[in-house]
Amino acid sequence: MTGTETPRLREMRWWDIDPVLELERDLFPEDAWSRGMFWSELAHSRGPEATRRYVVAEEETEQGGSRIVGYAGLASAGDIGDIQTIAVARDQWGTGLGARLLTELLRAATAFECAEVMLECRVDNVRAQKLYERFGFEPIGFRRGYYQPGNVDALVMRLTTAPDSGPAAGTETEEGTQSNG
Template sequence: MRWWDIDPVLELEKDLFPEDAWSRGMFWSELAHARGPEANRRYLVAESDGRIVGYAGLASSGELADVQTIAVARDHQGTGLGARLLTELLRAATAFECHEVMLECRVDNVRAQKLYERFGFAPIGFRRGYYQPGNVDALVMRLTVASDSGSAPGASSVQGTEIND
């Protein structure tokens, strides 16, 4: 993801997460840590026919990585794009030499939970009222990263969709 991707990503963000969408400043702050020798973030966009149809981000700190976000446009959900984005994030976690990857997922987002479980994430707890202003709980999940996470289970090919930094 680059700075010029922020506006189309924000449109998608607001469509998918109307109550708790990230702000422009949040994306700028994350991207500020995604380049250069001290980079500890990886942000991706998925494009199809010149349109951003998905994005994902990962933050790392020491041996721990955290999936910050994964989003797929409604008309591309169920195509395997979420799995491809997650696969790329796990590759980034390996490149950052992280041994564990954490994430939070809305308790009512069963589709995402099933995706994460296919990749080996396991629930480890809850964060009450994590998603605001809706006061929705988050399911916390963890994955111990294998050295060959580049061939993650559940990943699939999506024709005509390109994933870029």
């Protein structure tokens, strides 16, 4: 049973890795990230030399606890941001949470002074593609056989974040999405 409150977004911390891994394995069973991958990303997310931004969406449960219902991460290198992952729990699809997570990553890209933001998503994940397109991402190519196993191609998308063409606001009516790049 889930809470009735809108999930709150906050910085992902090391103690979130285990619940994030549970969600990761549910959503991406064949190409889930490892604990070490999340540790490595979080190691670069704090301090003056930070090049990563990871957030979780957390909702209160009826039992008084909380649970992670989404997460997202961005890496920056120079003036290019790369969305590493966005995931939304199945019971949160269609609530606008994917758009909220993406908005937070685009804020981070602005803070990192990224001129463009890149991402990959499965060619068969139309829901995610539609979300990204609403935010102004455009398809620019493919990575053949990127997702393993299964040899599924990735669609590469780019958003130019020049000051006069800032990211589209996206809507809160988007359908839930999952992307793992």
